[in-house]
Amino acid sequence: MELGIKHLFGLKGVTDTDITSILDTAVSFREVLERPIRIVPTLKGVAVLNLFYEDSTRTRISFELAERRLNAEVITFAKGSSSVSKGESLRDTARNIEAMKIDLIVVRHSSPGTPQFLADHTACKIINAGDGAHEHPTQALLDMMTIRQHFGKLSGLKVLIVGDILHSRVARSEIWGLKTMGAQVDVCGPSSLMPIEMGCFDVNVHHNFDEIIADYDVVYMLRIQKERQASGIMSSTREYTSMFGLTKERMDRMKDSAVIMHPGPINRGIELDYEVADSDRSLILEQVTNGEAVRMAALFLLSGRSEE
Amino acid sequence: MDKAAIKRVLLKISHEILARNKGPKKLVLVGLQTRGVFIARRIAAMIESIEKTAINVGILDVTMYRDDFRAKMKQPSVQVTSIPFDVDGTSIVLVDDVLFTGRTIRAALDAIMDFGRPKKIQLAVLIDRGLRELPLAADYIGDTVKTQPNQEIRVRMTELEEDGTDEVTLVTLADDDEKGDL
Numbered sequence: 354m355e356l357g358i359k360h361l362f363g364l365k366g367v368t369d370t371d372i373t374s375i376l377d378t379a380v381s382f383r384e385v386l387e388r389p390i391r392i393v394p395t396l397k398g399v400a401v402l403n404l405f406y407e408d409s410t411r412t413r414i415s416f417e418l419a420e421r422r423l424n425a426e427v428i429t430f431a432k433g434s435s436s437v438s439k440g441e442s443l444r445d446t447a448r449n450i451e452a453m454k455i456d457l458i459v460v461r462h463s464s465p466g467t468p469q470f471l472a473d474h475t476a477c478k479i480i481n482a483g484d485g486a487h488e489h490p491t492q493a494l495l496d497m498m499t500i501r502q503h504f505g506k507l508s509g510l511k512v513l514i515v516g517d518i519l520h521s522r523v524a525r526s527e528i529w530g531l532k533t534m535g536a537q538v539d540v541c542g543p544s545s546l547m548p549i550e551m552g553c554f555d556v557n558v559h560h561n562f563d564e565i566i567a568d569y570d571v572v573y574m575l576r577i578q579k580e581r582q583a584s585g586i587m588s589s590t591r592e593y594t595s596m597f598g599l600t601k602e603r604m605d606r607m608k609d610s611a612v613i614m615h616p617g618p619i620n621r622g623i624e625l626d627y628e629v630a631d632s633d634r635s636l637i638l639e640q641v642t643n644g645e646a647v648r649m650a651a652l653f654l655l656s657g658r659s660e661e
Numbered sequence: 662m663d664k665a666a667i668k669r670v671l672l673k674i675s676h677e678i679l680a681r682n683k684g685p686k687k688l689v690l691v692g693l694q695t696r697g698v699f700i701a702r703r704i705a706a707m708i709e710s711i712e713k714t715a716i717n718v719g720i721l722d723v724t725m726y727r728d729d730f731r732a733k734m735k736q737p738s739v740q741v742t743s744i745p746f747d748v749d750g751t752s753i754v755l756v757d758d759v760l761f762t763g764r765t766i767r768a769a770l771d772a773i774m775d776f777g778r779p780k781k782i783q784l785a786v787l788i789d790r791g792l793r794e795l796p797l798a799a800d801y802i803g804d805t806v807k808t809q810p811n812q813e814i815r816v817r818m819t820e821l822e823e824d825g826t827d828e829v830t831l832v833t834l835a836d837d838d839e840k841g842d843l
Contacts, residue, residue, distance in 0.1 A: 389775070393775070
């Protein structure tokens with residue numbers, strides 16, 4: 354099994370064959386997580402650098418665990434702890450990484466395109482762990498794995514992404530990936546949180562959550578970043594919750610078979626009600642476990658020797 | 662080797678396993694992906710019909726434990742592993758189709774140890790083709806064949822083949838791809 358892609362920058366343009374390979378491999382690695390000893394020697398001797406220029410807890414921990422469970426050498430640079438804060442340019446950082454004999458870099462950065470930049474300036478394999486509002490491919494892959502595990506398929510399902518689409522890299526990766534796999538993806542949220550270029554995604558844009566909630570198999574709630582309120586782009590969180598929050602009443606109007614997902618961390622009481630987050634329709638904790646398996650799969654599949 | 666010959670050697674191996682382990686108590690089989698799994702199931706069925714008792718069969722994929730994955734151009738696909746029983750204290754018979762360099766078995770031993778502490782591990786193979794690169798030997802062997810490095814043992818099994826044949830052939834990987842019956 355070999356992927357068509359050399360790096361994982363995003364899911365735009367990634368084929369359904371590649372996505373299926375990653376998801377199938379992730380299912381095999383998921384089994385490792387159920388063993389008494391949850392570590393395999395697969396990436397022994399492979400040096401992985403986690404380069405996190407933006408705050409992240411769960412994604413960084415999930416990647417680190419995935420790397421350690423594969424027995425890779427793991428080095429983590431997080432914001433504030435490295436020369437990033439001393440003003441080193443990304444280009445110089447890349448050159449230094451090169452000199453340190455790193456095989457694979459997992460990078461998160463607020464600037465879209467940083468993963469591509471690192472690939473252009475080092476010989477390392479790159480996995481994007483989130484670049485600005487561009488893409489967050491491993492999040493979308495773990496979500497697809499979770500949906501496929503629950504429904505047994507992706508093709509033909511109807512997925513609704515609700516919330517701040519404008520600032521969401523998760524939404525973009527989700528749309529590219531799910532559409533490639535044959536699912537229908539629509540978005541719902543206030544006009545002020547819809548990107549101007551929504552037209553090029555080929556999705557239906559809704560503004561009335563109540564009217565459409567009963568049509569979908571998966572209701573994917575995005576996190577509302579409270580910081581956005583200060584910028585005036587949102588009126589108030591209370592108004593947001595009344596129109597787009599997933600309350601118990603709204604959940605009861607969903608299809609009987611429909612499920613709830615969220616990329617975390619959850620703002621309880623804002624986009625998700627307390628009892629909704631803990632209901633048996635929520636796949637949120639399953640998403641977290643699958644996240645590790647998907648990252649193990651991506652690390653494994655990308656770390657083979659490239660044909661030079 | 663044809664269908665009848667394969668059946669005979671697997672029956673021979675089944676009896677040898679029972680004799681060596683003094684019956685089916687604590688005995689489990691673990692087949693290595695892909696063909697080892699089918700062979701393990703066949704042996705288990707034979708032992709079950711001899712002893713009238715159920716035998717646990719596990720599935721092991723050793724891709725995650727291989728030492729050559731970085732040397733290969735293509736990343737091998739990782740298949741299912743399923744050991745749905747407690748291996749502590751059991752007598753495990755690893756089952757594979759062809760024993761060659763021994764590297765797969767080395768990886769399998771490492772993998773099994775991560776599931777627990779079996780009392781002992783033995784190895785059963787349909788064909789031992791020699792050319793070992795590690796100090797390993799099989800406990801139960803269907804047939805031993807002297808081979809050259811440029812040859813390949815092809816094992817076909819009804820579980821995998823559409824046309825439903827069971828056959829083992831020796832193929833020389835020369836220009837004309839010569840084929841000889843075993």
